[in-house]
Amino acid sequence: MIIAIANSKGGVGKSTIAVHLAAWLREQGYRVTLADCDAQQSSSEWAKEATPTTRCVRLADADEILDQLPVLAQECDFVVADGPGSNTETSRALLLRADLAIFPCKASLLEVRALAQATNVLRQAQDIRGGVPKAAIVLTMVGKHYRLTQDMKDAAATLDLPVASTALIQRQVYADAPGQGAVVWKLGSRGKEAAAEVDAVFGELLPGVRTLLVKRKSA
Ligand SMILES: Nc1ncnc2c1ncn2[C@@H]1O[C@H](COP(=O)(O)OP(=O)(O)O)[C@@H](O)[C@H]1O
Ligand SMILES: [Mg+2]
Structure with a gap:
């Protein structure tokens, strides 16, 4: 399965989600490649550093993405593809190959509206591919006491994309994690709440994964 982290805007939490998702899947015993x-x-x-047994591959442009993603997917259980902060062609290539697209988005009306551009490309890919990739928004860097306003709900509704019910809260531990070469659940008690929320988000986005794990363990 190819999972693209795909908002073509910088600084919205794509790489944070990509590394945590790759590490999360890896720790459940899957063979994972981070593209x-x-x-x-x-x-x-x-x-x-954070997940040394995850294979990491760099894909330089849209052609490499289109050519290499299916090959990589053959060689492992999950490819997690971290998208660029700009460049529509790269995003398009990702969405033409992904099975699932995760759109991290900051919780502001302007950011949700800005997602419209990325979701245009998503619709084109879904149109070509008969509805694939499936897609969902994950709200990131959300204030602790944040509540989704009606404006935001309306804006998300016009995008016609589900919003994950768990949001990633703005926490210092996420910002510190890359410097520590770690994921938040390796950062002790400081990372506890963040660890619980990433686990909840990934469990929600990939409901089959834990089921598979249970099946694997009992097999
Ligand atoms: N939930 C969060 N709370 C606090 N800081 C965050 C959070 N998510 C990401 N960051 C920080 O915000 C910056 C941008 O995140 P990053 O994942 O690199 O975004 P992108 O890959 O979309 O450019 C980084 O410094 C990162 O550590
Ligand atoms: Mg990034």
Whole structure:
């Protein structure tokens, strides 16, 4: 399965989600490849330390993405593709190959509206591919006491995308994690709440994964 982290806007939490998702899947025993499709290569640098048994591959452009993602997917259980902070062609290529697209989005009306551009590309891919990839929004860097306003709900509704019911809260521990070369659940008690919320988000986005794990363990 190919999972793309795909908001073509910078600084919304894509690499944070990509590295945590790759590590989360890896710790459940899956063979995971992180495909770093961002020229800044921040997620592959971080993942090398945070999840050393995850294979990291850098894909430089849209052609490499289109050519290599299916090959990588053959060789493992999950490919987590971290998207770039700009470049529509790269995003398009990702959405033409992904089975699931996760759109991290900051919880502001302007940010949700800005997602419209990315979701246009998503619709084109879904149109070509008969509804694939499935997609969902994950709200990121959300204030602790934040509540989704009606404006935001309306804006999300016009995008016609489900919003994960768990949001990622703005927490210092997420910002510290790359410098520690770690994921939040490796950062002790400081990372406890963050660990619980990423687990909840991934469990919600990939409901089959834990079922598979149970099946594997009992097999
Ligand atoms: N939930 C969060 N709370 C606090 N800081 C965060 C959170 N998610 C990401 N960050 C920080 O925000 C910045 C941008 O996140 P990043 O994952 O690199 O976004 P992108 O890959 O979309 O550019 C980074 O410094 C990261 O550590
Ligand atoms: Mg990034």
